[in-house]
Amino acid sequence: MQRDLRLTGVGRRYGLRGPWVLRGVDLTVPPGSLTRVEGANGTGKSTLLRLLAGIDAPTEGRVTGRPRTAYVPERFPAALPFTATGYLTHLGTVHGLSRPDAARAADEWLERFGAAAYARTPMAELSKGSSQKVAVAQALLAGPELLVLDEAWTGLDTDAREELDRAVAERTSAGAAVVFVDHDPRRLAGVPDAVYRVSEGALEPHTGERSSPSPAGPSVVVEARGPAGAEPPADARAMTTSMARTPSGTLRLTVPASRSDVLLRTLLGARPPWHVVAVGPAEPLPADPEPRETKADSCR
Numbered sequence: 001m002q003r004d005l006r007l008t009g010v011g012r013r014y015g016l017r018g019p020w021v022l023r024g025v026d027l028t029v030p031p032g033s034l035t036r037v038e039g040a041n042g043t044g045k046s047t048l049l050r051l052l053a054g055i056d057a058p059t060e061g062r063v064t065g066r067p068r069t070a071y072v073p074e075r076f077p078a079a080l081p082f083t084a085t086g087y088l089t090h091l092g093t094v095h096g097l098s099r100p101d102a103a104r105a106a107d108e109w110l111e112r113f114g115a116a117a118y119a120r121t122p123m124a125e126l127s128k129g130s131s132q133k134v135a136v137a138q139a140l141l142a143g144p145e146l147l148v149l150d151e152a153w154t155g156l157d158t159d160a161r162e163e164l165d166r167a168v169a170e171r172t173s174a175g176a177a178v179v180f181v182d183h184d185p186r187r188l189a190g191v192p193d194a195v196y197r198v199s200e201g202a203l204e205p206h207t208g209e210r211s212s213p214s215p216a217g218p219s220v221v222v223e224a225r226g227p228a229g230a231e232p233p234a235d236a237r238a239m240t241t242s243m244a245r246t247p248s249g250t251l252r253l254t255v256p257a258s259r260s261d262v263l264l265r266t267l268l269g270a271r272p273p274w275h276v277v278a279v280g281p282a283e284p285l286p287a288d289p290e291p292r293e294t295k296a297d298s299c300r
């Protein structure tokens, strides 16, 4: 990557009169940088990543300095009419590799992610974990200058997750930029050069302790009920490491224990105020589920 990728005054809305998902976004992604994007569910993280990856265009604003880019989408279309090798080789040629180089790169990446045994398996028969390995391999195989990862670790087994961590480090040390979203606050914790949070359509830079809530320390879950249909205040969302709605309609907000008092004050001081239903220690975050093997995988 030779120069910064820049978003200037970028906004995106879906449909002519749809609400603005993002507005006034200014972002610089320098060569060799690792950038994390955080935010509650549905705030526009994937929208931002699609704009960065160039597979979607802003409704307003400018994107300049686009490098050679690869993207792992949140939902990879797994049921493609190819074998893993066939698909990767084809994509390698689309990315500008010669056919033999593309085939070699396909084999190398499948090997690195522990998927060599499934190289000739039709993609429609791969387990979720194996097809996620193909999703990640397709993005890495041509050595992109910008790598955009939307929850790319989800569904990978432990070894493959570590391999992806290594691949990210290799890309940034080769001068490429990597931008990622991941639900796990421990993912590459402490490594990113920049952390941003999408909140209420805006992109807010975060630095230091506030941007990376200590994932290793104890956490507290605050269960609260707000006015019908209301989102928690932006300040409350910004300090949470996860947020989930319960079947009864309350919200469970997980925060580092050191911030639970501030969260409670923010919720109770909101206008109109939120009703706090329960406060308690959080269970440690579970590891990502191991991918389930399909018949095709286990036959090999």
Ligand SMILES: Nc1ncnc2c1ncn2[C@@H]1O[C@H](COP(=O)(O)OP(=O)(O)OP(=O)(O)O)[C@@H](O)[C@H]1O
Pocket (backbone or CB within 6 Å): 014, 021, 039, 040, 041, 042, 043, 044, 045, 046, 047, 048, 074
């Ligand atoms: N193609 C689309 N057409 C219409 N609305 C969309 C489209 N893609 C996203 N949206 C809307 O834009 C908003 C932001 O969605 P987006 O997927 O970018 O958020 P997110 O932060 O990545 O969410 P999550 O964490 O749940 O993946 C949501 O309200 C979503 O419904």
